[in-house]
Amino acid sequence: MTRAATTSDVFNAIAEPQRREILVLLRAGERSVAELAQELGMTQPGASKHLRVLREVGLVRDRKAGKQRLYGLDASGLRPVHEWTGCFEQFWNESFDRLDAYVKDLKQTRKAE
Amino acid sequence: MTRAATTSDVFNAIAEPQRREILVLLRAGERSVAELAQELGMTQPGASKHLRVLREVGLVRDRKAGKQRLYGLDASGLRPVHEWTGCFEQFWNESFDRLDAYVKDLKQTRKAE
DNA sequence: TTGACGTATGCCGATATCGGCATGCGATTG
DNA sequence: CAATCGCATGCCGATATCGGCATACGTCAA
Numbered sequence: 001m002t003r004a005a006t007t008s009d010v011f012n013a014i015a016e017p018q019r020r021e022i023l024v025l026l027r028a029g030e031r032s033v034a035e036l037a038q039e040l041g042m043t044q045p046g047a048s049k050h051l052r053v054l055r056e057v058g059l060v061r062d063r064k065a066g067k068q069r070l071y072g073l074d075a076s077g078l079r080p081v082h083e084w085t086g087c088f089e090q091f092w093n094e095s096f097d098r099l100d101a102y103v104k105d106l107k108q109t110r111k112a113e
Numbered sequence: 114m115t116r117a118a119t120t121s122d123v124f125n126a127i128a129e130p131q132r133r134e135i136l137v138l139l140r141a142g143e144r145s146v147a148e149l150a151q152e153l154g155m156t157q158p159g160a161s162k163h164l165r166v167l168r169e170v171g172l173v174r175d176r177k178a179g180k181q182r183l184y185g186l187d188a189s190g191l192r193p194v195h196e197w198t199g200c201f202e203q204f205w206n207e208s209f210d211r212l213d214a215y216v217k218d219l220k221q222t223r224k225a226e
Numbered sequence: 227t228t229g230a231c232g233t234a235t236g237c238c239g240a241t242a243t244c245g246g247c248a249t250g251c252g253a254t255t256g
Numbered sequence: 257c258a259a260t261c262g263c264a265t266g267c268c269g270a271t272a273t274c275g276g277c278a279t280a281c282g283t284c285a286a
Contacts, residue, residue: 085195
């Protein structure tokens with residue numbers, strides 16, 4: 001095999017920092033492609049391509065508004081990601097416990113020097 | 114610019130399905146590389162490479178155990194992902210509302226035909 | 227020390243990705 | 257219809273990614 005096809009997967013779509021920025025911006029409401037491109041400092045084709053990926057995985061919806069095309073958020077696709085990470089929630093405290101033990105050990109070592 | 118460097122980022126690390134499987138398996142406890150490879154049906158070098166990525170972003174910790182190297186979960190790195198997606202939680206219901214309205218509109222249209 | 231085992235790393239090929247650029251397409255305006 | 261605007265798409269180059277293979281590295285046992 002060569003390389004796994006990761007596109008058309010929500011986890012992959014939000015792996016791109018710029019695409020995450022787009023989603024954050026869209027929380028404030030619908031935007032045109034040009035507006036998004038300008039606010040995020042990217043070219044129009046660049047914004048359009050990222051929006052396409054987000055559209056294909058269902059994270060944004062577009063509607064025509066005259067010459068413009070307004071993109072809006074459809075965050076329901078983020079729910080699986082939220083739930084998947086939530087399955088590890090019980091391990092966060094454990095991690096902190098381990099870190100805590102590590103710090104205590106460090107202090108002990110410093111005292112001994 | 115050429116391509117953005119996405120590695121050494123948790124979002125990118127969990128964009129790989131096999132890496133997500135590794136994390137899920139490690140919830141049950143520490144495993145050696147060979148065990149992970151066998152349980153997930155991948156080669157030993159393949160498992161080792163994925164584990165390296167997960168280690169570099171801090172999602173797993175390794176410790177030596179004789180000839181073996183046991184990998185364990187450190188899920189604290191998943192917390193930012195959980196929180197980031199959580200920022201969109203308020204939009205999930207909205208999304209359903211919009212879908213609901215869309216379905217209603219469809220029914221209306223069908224009635225009119 | 228030598229051999230065996232478990233793991234990591236290096237190299238390669240195939241492919242996917244991203245950014246920039248030019249251009250094509252659709253809708254509006256005159 | 258022609259011109260223009262907003263957006264999408266295609267092509268390209270540079271690079272990153274993943275899987276497979278061979279091999280180097282480190283540890284333990286004899």
